[in-house]
Amino acid sequence: MSVRRPTRSHSAVDSPSGELDLAVQRTLEALSATGPAPGFHERILRGIERTEAQSAAVPRSLRPALSFGWRTAAALLLLLVAFAGWRQVARRRAPIQPTPSLSAGAKPRQASPSEITLPATSAGETPSSAPTPRLAVESTFPSAPIRLSVTNRARVMPAANEPAALAPTATRSAEEAAMEDWHTPSFPAPAMPLTAQERMVRLMLRRGEKHDLAALDSAAELRFAQRERAAMKDFFDPPPPPAPDLSLPPEGGGAAAPTGAAPSPGSAPPPLPSAPKP
Amino acid sequence: MSQIGETTHTEVDLPALVHAHAATLFRVAHSLLRNRAEAEDVVQDTFVRVLERQAHLPSVRDLRPWLVRIAWNLALDRRRRVRPEQADTLFLHSLTAADTPTDRALGDKEQARRVLDAIDRLPRAERQALLLSALDELSPAEIASTMGKSESAIRALIFRARTRLRDRLGKGAKR
Numbered sequence: 001m002s003v004r005r006p007t008r009s010h011s012a013v014d015s016p017s018g019e020l021d022l023a024v025q026r027t028l029e030a031l032s033a034t035g036p037a038p039g040f041h042e043r044i045l046r047g048i049e050r051t052e053a054q055s056a057a058v059p060r061s062l063r064p065a066l067s068f069g070w071r072t073a074a075a076l077l078l079l080l081v082a083f084a085g086w087r088q089v090a091r092r093r094a095p096i097q098p099t100p101s102l103s104a105g106a107k108p109r110q111a112s113p114s115e116i117t118l119p120a121t122s123a124g125e126t127p128s129s130a131p132t133p134r135l136a137v138e139s140t141f142p143s144a145p146i147r148l149s150v151t152n153r154a155r156v157m158p159a160a161n162e163p164a165a166l167a168p169t170a171t172r173s174a175e176e177a178a179m180e181d182w183h184t185p186s187f188p189a190p191a192m193p194l195t196a197q198e199r200m201v202r203l204m205l206r207r208g209e210k211h212d213l214a215a216l217d218s219a220a221e222l223r224f225a226q227r228e229r230a231a232m233k234d235f236f237d238p239p240p241p242p243a244p245d246l247s248l249p250p251e252g253g254g255a256a257a258p259t260g261a262a263p264s265p266g267s268a269p270p271p272l273p274s275a276p277k278p
Numbered sequence: 279m280s281q282i283g284e285t286t287h288t289e290v291d292l293p294a295l296v297h298a299h300a301a302t303l304f305r306v307a308h309s310l311l312r313n314r315a316e317a318e319d320v321v322q323d324t325f326v327r328v329l330e331r332q333a334h335l336p337s338v339r340d341l342r343p344w345l346v347r348i349a350w351n352l353a354l355d356r357r358r359r360v361r362p363e364q365a366d367t368l369f370l371h372s373l374t375a376a377d378t379p380t381d382r383a384l385g386d387k388e389q390a391r392r393v394l395d396a397i398d399r400l401p402r403a404e405r406q407a408l409l410l411s412a413l414d415e416l417s418p419a420e421i422a423s424t425m426g427k428s429e430s431a432i433r434a435l436i437f438r439a440r441t442r443l444r445d446r447l448g449k450g451a452k453r
Contacts, residue, residue, distance in 0.1 A: 024440065027393040028412035034372070036304045037314060047322040052329065081320050209445060211438060232437045244386045 290332045296325060299345050307353040311326050312369040312394070316356055322348045339369040343423040346416065350406065350424070369394075369428055396446045400439055403427075407435035 194202070204212040214224035300321050305321035327348055328335070338344050370387045396406060403425065410421045411432070422429045 017448065020444050021440070023389050023394055023447070024443050027390050027397075028408070029388070030369075030372075031309045031312075031409070031412045032305060032415075033316075034305065034308050034369070036318065040304065040318065041293075041296050041300055043318065044300055044322050044325065045293060046331070047319075048292065048296075048325050051322070051326050195295055209442065211442065217429060228437075232434065232442075235437055235440075236433060 288442065290329060290335065292325065292329070295328065298323075299342060302342070302413070303345060303349040305413050306349050306410070306416065310350070310353040311357055314368075314437070318355060320349055321354045323352050327352075337365065340423050341417070343420050346410070346420070346424045391451060392447060393443070396443050396450075399446070400442060404435050404439035404442065407432050408439040411436050 173214065201216070204216070214221045303324055304317050304322045306315065307317035311317050311320070324345060328345070335341075370390055397408065399409065406425060407421065410416055410424065411418075416424070418429045418432060422432050425432065427435075
């Protein structure tokens with residue numbers, strides 16, 4: 001199947017789109033006209049023989065080494081997977097750090113990114129200005145201030161799934177924990193990367209091509225598909241024969257059609273111009 | 279009915295196969311790579327693959343579409359390694375005759391380069407349908423068999439490729 005080549009009788013070559021069609025057609029014809037250099041078949045056969053000879057020789061000498069290499073790589077991969085799984089399990093089983101409680105009347109404070117501190121509540125307890133942020137709390141059990149080493153942006157949250165860890169050093173009500181959580185500054189979540197579908201839609205909108213935009217709207221797609229079918233039919237089907245020129249005087253005597261009248265149904269149609277092959 | 283190049287179930291008449299199909303495969307690979315040396319390598323690799331799978335040859339119904347499909351996929355893999363700018367330079371030089379005036383030659387080359395860039399940026403299926411149909415060596419049924427689609431789908435792909443090329447080149451010309 002060759003694409004219908006636009007000719008002067010079918011497309012307005014002077015129009016920009018006609019010129020573009022011709023440019024595309026010329027480039028495609030140049031691509032198809034490019035043939036191999038002389039001696040092509042011999043070179044191919046020699047190259048195949050060389051490749052076959054090499055592949056026949058190599059596996060025998062390197063087969064033990066290749067198989068050893070693959071086995072080692074498979075064993076290393078299994079070890080890595082096992083190690084990663086073991087670390088996951090070990091983290092889940094690690095004991096939870098005890099959490100401090102707020103005394104009544106203590107104001108929960110907005111923590112700065114570099115520290116998390118709570119106001120001192122019991123006598124003699126002052127928040128320390130040590131590099132490691134320290135939580136000084138009042139607890140129902142007399143104990144030393146609980147020190148927690150926290151990283152930047154860390155939030156102190158009660159361990160919901162390990163109730164045994166809360167006692168015996170600090171207790172806090174669920175309401176207090178919820179209030180603290182409410183007042184803890186929230187940091188914007190990192191932007192999620194776009195999915196493949198989102199990237200495609202963004203590209204389609206940026207390009208603004210009719211086919212792609214029509215696909216986003218089902219009604220528009222239906223209308224577009226109808227128009228495209230009609231245009232495709234016109235593209236692939238041969239053009240209709242040109243209408244006979246009635247202004248010219250008829251040749252010969254005899255059966256001359258009257259001026260201005262349409263040709264009779266029985267008369268043969270005029271010869272077609274050179275139609276392109278589909 | 280035995281096909282050209284096939285003598286027994288497992289033996290392949292390689293020279294006959296090469297003489298029958300190598301030129302077509304070269305044009306298929308060259309339409310994508312635009313580099314003669316790379317296209318010849320692709321043709322060579324295609325026949326090496328055929329030899330590796332010669333046991334499956336009796337089960338292949340249409341040999342030519344099968345070979346074209348292998349060559350196309352190998353050319354796609356190789357294209358990732360070959361920079362298009364390097365590939366196009368030699369091909370663009372071959373487009374213009376030696377006696378063409380310089381300014382006209384430059385204009386023709388620039389236009390052809392823009393067309394090739396636009397073809398490279400077409401969707402994969404449209405590009406394949408357009409390039410295979412432009413070769414004039416494959417029948418519509420063979421192209422459909424190569425791509426695993428119906429003939430009407432191939433016609434739609436070719437039409438869309440042309441329309442898209444016209445739109446993109448028109449937008450590029452306006453800038």
